[in-house]
Amino acid sequence: MSILVDENTKVLVQGITGGFGGKHAQLSLDYGTQIVAGVTPGKGGQTFGETTPIYDTVEEAAKQTGATVSAIFVPPPFAADAILEAVDAQLDLVVAITEGIPVADMMRVKEMMQGSKTRLIGPNCPGIVTPGRGEDSHGGCRIGIAPGYIHKRGNVGVVSRSGTLTYEAVYQLTELGYGQSTCVGIGGDPINGTSHLDVLKMFNDDPETEAIIMIGEIGGNAEAEAARWAKDNCKKPIAGFIAGATAPPGRRMGHAGAIVGGAEDTAEAKKKILAECGIAVSETPSDMGKTLVGML
């Protein structure tokens, strides 16, 4: 089953004519993803690669191709606008890969999205992968920038703020012989569209997902909120890891959202809360896969 996307999902790419967007659109196509359109205002009528049509607007692209999901690779000054255009076109899902969108822009986007049917993932996220069943998991849906080959189709749901740390967890699972239902990178920005909790709920309801890995980091209370919900509501075993135990307080460690604030914000405090809620906490990032397998 997987969540949000699968091998049948039709995806359009906003910003496909940019170097970054183009490169990853091609990698997604190589993976077997159904990239059915690209959108770049002013470049409608052109073709990306062999056969992917480019349109001026999301509305037209969706109408002509039946795309229901957008991947956004538009640069920061224009990305918030791109998100809103996709929402306006009534897409089911928007995955905003772009890093560097001003916080105030995202604040306004979130407010304007109230009441819409569109789910936003990101921004500043690695994207989402539902692995395929072919060789090296070919044939799945890869939206974003994750390396496809590390995945394997299976039953573990992965949700994380970080990109590369997600790949680490996924790779560990694959090496241990445990595949993934869907891997969701929610991104590192403080204001984003989808939280750990949102994804946990989806995994909880997904028949194909039997266990979950949740990866978090210092800053904010998203992981604690998710853990507390999981304690009373989640039927599936969860393993977790929180990055940033070594981060000095008060400094932003890369991700806009990763800064130690108060007492509940530290890696130690979060790990404690997770453990209290029945989540198996991996002490090191190299044991995430093993920790989950240990619960099964």
Added chain:
Amino acid sequence: MHLPSFPSSAAQAVHHVMNIHEYQAKELFEKYGVASPNGQVAGTAEEAQAAAQAIIENGGNSKLVIKAQVHAGGRGKGTFKNGFQGGVHLVDTAEQAAEYAGKMMGQTLVTKQTGEEGKLVSKVMIAEAVDIERELYLAILMDRETCRPVIVASTEGGMDIEEVAEKTPEKIVREFVHPLAGLQAYEVRKLAKALELSGEQAKQFGKLIKNLYNLFLKCDCSMVEINPLVVTPDGQVLALDAKFGFDDNALFRHPDIVAYRDTDEEDPREVEASKYDLNYIGLDGNIACLVNGAGLAMATMDIIKHCGGDPANFLDVGGGATKEQVSAAFKIILGDPNVKGILVNIFGGIMQCDIIAEGILAAAKETDLNIPLIVRLEGTNVEKGRELIANSDLDVITAESLNDAAQKAVAAVGA
């Protein structure tokens, strides 16, 4: 600065706090109509004298204060390395202002917050000294839980707000502002009441907070904190000191704020790193890290610590790092005398393993690398990357997994 920790939905959505000087904050206040005492910045003793003269003539008030401009608190109690005491002084005449400016300018001020090295003073600010009847606290932050700006106010100004939050949290009020509708009049009235301001003072406060909120949005601030916000005996409401944080992501649309950056006040390694768009934070350990992705970079530091080592830095080369950036990263890392070994941990998504390999090899050659180099590659183009490393004549310790890499790094450095 360490932000107050408020209960549950409070605001920790702070980005990198690019500090600005007091006189620059004052410029912003003047531009946006946030009332603060008359003041002027000076770069020489002569300028200080002229500034003092101008303020005296303007306001008719000859009670002035001269303040050393450094990105640190505790200036009043600090000491200059030339022996002169105190980075903040009251002065009565323009000549006295010049005299004190002469003693401060070009000197290094050491305060509780600067560390032993202290900070070089290249500017001073001359301002009207104000009599203080009440000290209040006022801040605006971005709250990540509600995704709204939040105005934080307290009658307990002029002290450590963290302490207030701990001991008397009921004395702190928060007003969340609708991001599209903006600050409403009734919200301003609520805040004034909470601050026990009425009549003319409430009016002045109203103007100040509206303008401050406007500044906060227009400048894409992540934080602005006024502590203290003072009420003078004659009923003026003035911002006496301010700390700003700006959203890094928005600086592209604020060249004037970027121009405020004082690289003299920052860690030179971090300044160098930012020139190459690298995300670098220096720490105290001896195992340098070069990683792609903030989460993995933090996790790499964590596992080094776990294996008994001590990371020398946080360094995220990001996804699109070019050979030049990787090379620059290497040089910055090696500029740290504490570094006894380098751990490169790359899981390529955007980052391509062959690019990083090329960068590593180039950098190692250029810097004549003679300390252990541990490389762990995985992800996009991994085979090409590993091949490049294997085929080079460089002495590289390769690792398969994250754990393997950390253990090898710690062993190589001989922790």
